[in-house]
Amino acid sequence: MKLNQLRDLVAIVERGSLRGAARHLDVAQSGLTRSIRNLERELGHPMFERDARGMVLTPMGRVFYQRASSAMNELRRADEEMAQAQGGALGTVVAGLSIMPHLGMLPGALGPFRQRFPGVTLKVIEGLYPAIEPGLRNGTIDFYLGAASQAAPAPGLIAETLFENTRIVVGRKGHPLAAARSLKELSTADWATPSLDVIAAEDLNEVFSRFKLGQPQIRLQANSAMSLLVALAHSDLLTMLPRQWAEFALTQHALQVIPVRERLTAPPIVFLRRADLPLTPAAEHLSDLLKRYA
Structure with a gap:
């Protein structure tokens, strides 16, 4: 062969x-x-x-x-790792990121990464762990950073929990329910879920059930941040997002937080990679930069 x-x-x-x-x-x-x-x-x-x-x-x-x-991905990594270890700045880094690190970590990490590895191509895949797992296992994706899955990581993957997280309720600027201060006041609203990769509807149902409310009326499911942003900005839909959305400058002109009093927990933020496949210097540097903003 x-x-x-x-x-x-x-x-x-x-x-x-x-x-x-x-x-x-x-x-x-x-x-x-x-x-x-x-x-x-x-x-x-x-x-x-x-x-x-x-x-x-x-x-x-x-x-x-x-x-x-x-095998081919491991050979590619070996070639890039040797070149980068000798001062070269070529190669590719493929990172799987959920919504939260896209907004709360990537903006601060991009500049320093581009400065250190200007010739490296960065590929960013938006998604949650279940969708990213096959790429992690076969080596096409270097690492995943984002919301933890309810299921345990696949054998052969190293999981590191970075921090616990919470969520906020988000709607468009001038939303008719903007004055609400409890989840109960929002229980009759129409809702959007931010991903199809995990059973987001069940997750939202669990939040409402925890506070003894009826099932939320889920009217839209979006599998990308852009789809969700457009839907929220141009309708009266509400959603629950990681709290880091409140700090993202590009959405502040179109969206607003509805500050309910309930504490809305979110899945912890985790970092995953293959145990038997060391990261290249460029991938290691990017992961370190992203973790710094955690």
Whole structure:
């Protein structure tokens, strides 16, 4: 088995076709075809089948792809780590962040990170742990920083709790319920939930149940901060967000906090990475900067 065979298989999966993979790798399609056929012959199983969507992994192909992808990501990291350790400033850092670190940590960390590693490409993925976990496990995502999941982290991941957090009620400027000071006064409002990655509706139901209120009327589910911001700013929907939203300058002109007296707990903020895969110097530096703002 050769490294170029693993590279070729991963490229076909990620690009969805032989043509896309050949263009990405700058090689001939015929060479990719021979590479995959040789790999299949060596493994004794077909890796792909063709359908209207292009090249699709077989069940055995899906099993092998997980290992091949992980191996290629580890080699990429090793190459970048050696270059960065020798003073180089190239490579890629992929960070999975939930809403809270996007608003409360990333703004302060970006400047110093860009100054220290100006040539490193930073990829930021917005999401919660359940959606980020596959990338952490196969090495495509360097680390996750954000709200903890109700489920325990997958085996092989290191979890570090940074701090406990609380939530606030947020609505548009001039919301008709802006004078409310208790959750009970907001119990008949229409609500939005900030993510589809965890069972956000159940989470909001649990908050209302804790204060012996009926189930909230959830009228919108948004799976990105931008979608939620637009919905809140242009409707009478309310939502519960990490308290750090109140300090985010870009939303202060459109949104306001409705200061209810109840203490609204939030999932703790955690940092997760693979135990057996050291971070590159650039990823380590970014994670340290983000933690500093915790």
